[in-house]
Amino acid sequence: MNTVRSIAKSDSRFYAKSEFGPVSDDWPVLSFTHRTTAQKFAKNYRRERDFVIYVGTSSSKNTPEPNHRQNLLCLVSVEKHEIRTEQVLSKKAWSNVVKEYGVRWEWSLPVFKAYELVNYPSAKEIMPASYSMLGQMKYRGRCVKLSTEEIDKLLDSKIKPIELELTDRVRGLSALTIGNEDLKKEINRLVNLILNSAARSGKERGGQHPPRKSLSQADLYILLNKTWNLQNGRCALCGGAIPIKTSNPLLQISSDRIDSECKAYDEGNIQLT
Known part of the structure; x- marks a missing residue:
């Protein structure tokens, strides 16, 4: 034993x-x-x-x-x-x-x-x-x-x-801990941006934020990791490789809604650019 x-x-x-x-x-x-x-x-x-x-x-x-x-x-x-x-x-x-x-x-x-x-x-x-x-x-x-x-x-x-x-959600989270530490930090940043955007939606702040819907924190981790793998780390718009670690904020990974009229951040309506 x-x-x-x-x-x-x-x-x-x-x-x-x-x-x-x-x-x-x-x-x-x-x-x-x-x-x-x-x-x-x-x-x-x-x-x-x-x-x-x-x-x-x-x-x-x-x-x-x-x-x-x-x-x-x-x-x-x-x-x-x-x-x-x-x-x-x-x-x-x-x-x-x-x-x-x-x-x-x-x-x-x-x-x-x-x-x-x-x-x-x-x-x-x-x-x-x-x-x-x-x-x-x-x-x-x-x-x-x-x-x-x-x-x-x-x-x-x-x-x-x-x-x-283990549940599918836990397995999905496990996948995030394997591999590039910088990628994990970027996915974490994107998750927080999406959650903050959803939290502000519909509230006045020098204007009106449009209502937006988001998955849970855990499901967003899983979805963004899955999307990165499906895109092979390439921009959904130009096809170029997305830099994971960069000091230029304009080159950082961005999560975009495919259909801007649909305010939901969920599977089928999110891409990485």
């Missing part, structure tokens, strides 16, 4: 986060209450190198399985794009959480790879200092970095893969 050592790199960093249970098909994301918390963690997190450890809470209400409480449940690798949790969960799963806890954990980093920690080792034994920090108010809902000594204890823990049935 494999151990944590078999998947870790020499410079891998491990983070602990308090969770109600292991990652699952019902909740295949690492969630945060505040978007800025998710963004700050994602900024320093290295995909395929760093890992997050789910640590079961001590509450019998929040962590109903006795063998999950105060133990190390699983290791996960996550994507670096934060998305609204509601957009990846089933409607039933999200409504149940809101009903019981209110609107919390609104922002998430999708999990793309996960491993169960066999026999759920004791958090107090493997990572006593980090486990203690998880209970402090300033670390509530945040990830705590394990010390070198704690990582040494963790490395020989046995693991086995968790097969997650």
Whole structure:
């Protein structure tokens, strides 16, 4: 049976986060209450190198399985794009959480790879200092970095893969994390421009913004990435290669509506120029 050592790199960093249970098909994301918390963690997190450890809470209400409480449940690798949790969960799963806890954990980093920690080792034994920090108010809902000594204890823990049935949306977001970092930044910029344009539509601001419709943030990421690939990175108007990294704002990638009379930014009405 494999151990944590078999998947870790020499410079891998491990983070602990308090969770109600292991990652699952019902909740295949690492969630945060505040978007800025998710963004700050994602900024320093290295995909395929760093890992997050789910640590079961001590509450019998929040962590109903006795063998999950105060133990190390699983290791996960996550994507670096934060998305609204509601957009990846089933409607039933999200409504149940809101009903019981209110609107919390609104922002998430999708999990793309996960491993169960066999026999759920004791958090107090493997990572006593980090486990203690998880209970402090300033670390509530945040990830705590394990010390070198704690990582040494963790490395020989046995693991086995968790097969997650990822949704199409999560798979689409996963595709965005592979490849050119500059392209990812440009797609992120375009998504924000579209969302801001849609938010301003119909509001007075030195004139009238025409009503516009937009897909969700997650679906825009997927659509723009798909459109880039379909166009092979070339301008839809002139056919020339679109520069991904340029200091000239006039040469930056632009997302245009094919039919300007149709105010929707959606599949079939968007192109990159």
